[in-house]
Amino acid sequence: MSLTVVANRVPIRQTDDGWGISVGGLTTALLPVLEEQGGTWVGMGEEPELSERQEYPADDPNFVVRRVPLSTEELDGYYYGMANQILWPLSHYLIQHLELNRDFIDTYRSVNERFAEAVLEETDGGGDEVIWIQDYHQMLSPGHIRAERPEATIGHFWHIPWPAMEVFRILPWARELLRGMLGCDLIGFHVEEYVDNFVESAETLLGAGVDGNVIRYNGHETRAEAHPIGIEVDRFKEMAHDPSIEEEAQKFRERMGTDNIVIGIDRLDYTKGIHSRMLAFEKFLEENPEYHGEVSFFQIATPSRTELESYQKIRREVDEVVGRINGRFARNSWVPVNYRYRTYTQYELCAFYRAADAALITPLRDGMNVVTQEFITASQDGVLILSELTGAAYLLPEALQVNPYDLNGLAEAIKTALEMPLDEKEERLEGLKQTVDTLDVHNWAGNFLDAL
Ligand code: ADQ
Numbered sequence: 307m308s309l310t311v312v313a314n315r316v317p318i319r320q321t322d323d324g325w326g327i328s329v330g331g332l333t334t335a336l337l338p339v340l341e342e343q344g345g346t347w348v349g350m351g352e353e354p355e356l357s358e359r360q361e362y363p364a365d366d367p368n369f370v371v372r373r374v375p376l377s378t379e380e381l382d383g384y385y386y387g388m389a390n391q392i393l394w395p396l397s398h399y400l401i402q403h404l405e406l407n408r409d410f411i412d413t414y415r416s417v418n419e420r421f422a423e424a425v426l427e428e429t430d431g432g433g434d435e436v437i438w439i440q441d442y443h444q445m446l447s448p449g450h451i452r453a454e455r456p457e458a459t460i461g462h463f464w465h466i467p468w469p470a471m472e473v474f475r476i477l478p479w480a481r482e483l484l485r486g487m488l489g490c491d492l493i494g495f496h497v498e499e500y501v502d503n504f505v506e507s508a509e510t511l512l513g514a515g516v517d518g519n520v521i522r523y524n525g526h527e528t529r530a531e532a533h534p535i536g537i538e539v540d541r542f543k544e545m546a547h548d549p550s551i552e553e554e555a556q557k558f559r560e561r562m563g564t565d566n567i568v569i570g571i572d573r574l575d576y577t578k579g580i581h582s583r584m585l586a587f588e589k590f591l592e593e594n595p596e597y598h599g600e601v602s603f604f605q606i607a608t609p610s611r612t613e614l615e616s617y618q619k620i621r622r623e624v625d626e627v628v629g630r631i632n633g634r635f636a637r638n639s640w641v642p643v644n645y646r647y648r649t650y651t652q653y654e655l656c657a658f659y660r661a662a663d664a665a666l667i668t669p670l671r672d673g674m675n676v677v678t679q680e681f682i683t684a685s686q687d688g689v690l691i692l693s694e695l696t697g698a699a700y701l702l703p704e705a706l707q708v709n710p711y712d713l714n715g716l717a718e719a720i721k722t723a724l725e726m727p728l729d730e731k732e733e734r735l736e737g738l739k740q741t742v743d744t745l746d747v748h749n750w751a752g753n754f755l756d757a758l
Contacts, residue, residue, distance in 0.1 A: 309345035309755075310429055311336050312421060312447065313440040314385070316349035316371045318362055325362065329652070331676060332440060334538050335751040340369040346428045348421060350385070351375035372428050374420050383413025385443065390611055392477070393442040397466045398577040398671040399473060403616050411479050415446060418486070422450035431455055436758060439490070441465045445483045452489030452526070461492045461758040463533070466673040467697065468500040471507045481511050488514070488523045492758045494533040496674045496697035501530045533754045534701055536745030537679045545656045546684040554657035562661075563639060566601040566724050569662040571655060571677050572669075574607035574647065576620045579668040579693060579710040584627040584643065586716030587666075591635050591642060594721060599640045601724065603666075604658065608649045621647070652680075659684035664691055664723040668710040672696040678705075679745065682738045687731045689723035690738060691716075701745070704737035 317333040318325050327333055340347060351358065351373030358375060361367035376384065387410030395403035421444060429435050439448060439462045448460050474480055484507060487493060495501050501519055508514040508521045508528075515522035519530045545551060559567065568587075572578040587603050607624065611617045628645045635642045650658075659665070665681045665688060674697040681690060682702075692698060692705035699707055706726075708719045 307343055307434050307436050307755075308429075308432075309336075309340055309343055310425055310435065310437045311340065311345070311347045311440070312425060312437065312444055313347070313349050314389070314443040316351075316373060317347055318360075318371055325364070331535065331537065331747055335535075335747040336438075337369075338748070339751060339755065344368060346370045346372050348372045348374065348424050348428065350381070350417075352381065370428070372424050374417070374424050376417065380413055380417055383410050384417040386611070386613060388414035389443045390614060391616070393445075394466070394577075395616075396473065396477060397442065397469050397673075399467075399469055400577060400670065401473070401476065403576065404476075406478065418444060418446035419450055422447040422454075425451055426454055429455075429458070431458070433457070435459065436755065437461070438463070438755070438758070446486035448489035449486035450489070459758060460490045461494065461754065462487060462490045463494040463754065464500070464504075464673075465496075465535070467671055468495055468503045468507070470503050471510050474503070474507050475511055480507070484508055484512055485523075488512075488521060488526065488528050490528050492754075493528060493530045494754050494757075495530065496532065496534045497700045498532045499700065500673075500697070501532050504530050529757075531757060533750060533757070534697065534745055535674050535676065535750045536742065536747045537676050537683065538748070539683060539743055539746045542652075542656070542680060542683040545653060546660060551653070551657050551660055551684075554654070555661035558657055558661045562602040562604065562644065564600055564602045566597070566663050567661055568601060568603045568664045568666055568720065568723075569658050569681075570603070570605040570666045570668075571658065571681075572605075572607055573610040574617065574621055574624070575610055576616060577670055577672065579670045580605065580607060581620065581623050581627060582670070582710055582713060583666050583668045583716065584624065584631065586668075586713045587643065587720065588627070588631045588634075589713055589717040590720045591631070593717060597721075597724070598635060598642075599637065601642070602640075602644055603642060604644045604646075604662075606646045606648070606650060606655075606658070609647060655680065656684050659688070660686065662688050664689040664720070666691050666716075666720070667696070667698075668693040668708060668716060669696055670710050672698070674698055678702065679742045682735065682742045685735060687728060687735065689726055689731055689734070691719045691723055701741055702738055704734040706734075 360371045391405040678698040690705040693710040
């Protein structure tokens with residue numbers, strides 16, 4: 307088999323001393339396959355000075371990076387526009403953020419076509435070629451590739467929720483985008499519920515024939531399947547058991563200075579429910595004065611898509627609510643909310659996971675949410691408070707599940723978590739760990755490619 311991966315970003319980046327691999331779940335899962343079997347990774351070229359084709363590593367190459375160079379206008383329309391201001395909010399049911407701008411879909415069309423052309427140039431149509439496309443940035447390229455290569459094996463993995471058909475059809479271009487996706491042989495989603503939504507969208511909006519999870523359209527068959535993504539379990543376990551992590555966790559507990567620590571770790575995105583979570587924590591403090599001075603909430607938010615107004619707005623809102631809570635409740639040396647707007651290393655995150663008594667993971671919607679799995683793997687006796695509107699919730703019944711829109715319920719869950727008996731905490735965590743072990747990201751990639 308020779309593999310061509312198509313993703314928005316390429317997996318390598320320039321460092322102070324040359325080139326290196328970008329860290330991330332997708333690169334971790336797919337690079338070993340590319341390195342072992344050889345192949346190509348197609349992604350956007352954001353900087354015009356970089357070459358379109360680069361063998362990596364330079365001294366003894368085992369795969370090729372193929373860039374599709376994008377102008378600033380193209381990046382704005384295709385990435386910031388169509389992907390981030392249309393497909394992202396729609397798939398997360400947050401349609402108040404939808405910007406239905408005609409230029410966005412026009413640019414998305416032409417950029418997807420250029421990605422497809424790059425794939426066609428990099429592959430020769432031989433029988434053992436597998437093309438694996440990633441995510442909502444590339445809905446139309448499968449259709450273009452299929453048109454030129456009827457025999458190609460094409461897969462797609464959709465990392466975010468596929469919304470209910472009645473929500474997806476809000477898009478004026480819903481049918482065109484679905485047709486593009488149906489150029490694939492296999493489309494993967496995190497959970498069955500998204501598979502069902504996709505199949506229903508194809509059946510209702512295109513009149514496609516459906517037999518279980520097989521969709522027939524225009525003489526071609528596409529399967530939709532659930533392939534829940536995982537983390538690199540072994541590496542996380544090893545890191546969590548490193549004695550230096552325990553030391554870091556201890557230092558962190560001392561810095562927080564309270565018996566109870568609750569953490570939240572997210573990209574700063576309006577889908578992640580950070581603002582509602584803060585309001586719930588405020589409610590918890592209002593209703594439980596006995597916890598004043600006894601609990602710290604440590605929230606990290608990584609800067610994300612900072613060019614967009616909706617992200618600047620959520621940043622201001624979170625800043626404001628943090629200030630208000632601390633202004634209202636802080637006393638002596640106690641600061642109720644410790645908020646950091648920055649990125650940390652995985653090693654640092656691991657220490658936070660280990661030190662926490664509870665993790666508040668409460669997105670308004672999330673395809674999977676892998677922070678959940680990182681916390682479960684690193685924690686010894688922490689409680690996971692998890693939004694039921696995440697893919698992870700379908701797989702992790704032992705979590706303390708909450709509706710992220712229900713602030714009273716969230717506030718109560720914080721109290722329940724902090725007062726949970728140790729044996730119940732351990733029992734729940736044991737069940738969670740067993741599931742997360744099976745969701746390993748290497749299994750995810752292997753299982754998807756086998757199915758493809
Ligand atoms: P994301 O929306 O990015 O991914 P998530 O699954 O939570 O969401 O992964 C975030 C990653 O970023 C985690 O590995 C986490 O450790 C890291 N991270 C978060 N905050 C950080 C910080 N302050 N510093 C450093 N690292 C930080 C999309 C979908 C998800 C889906 C994944 C994978 O939106 O639903 O789970 O893809 O398919």
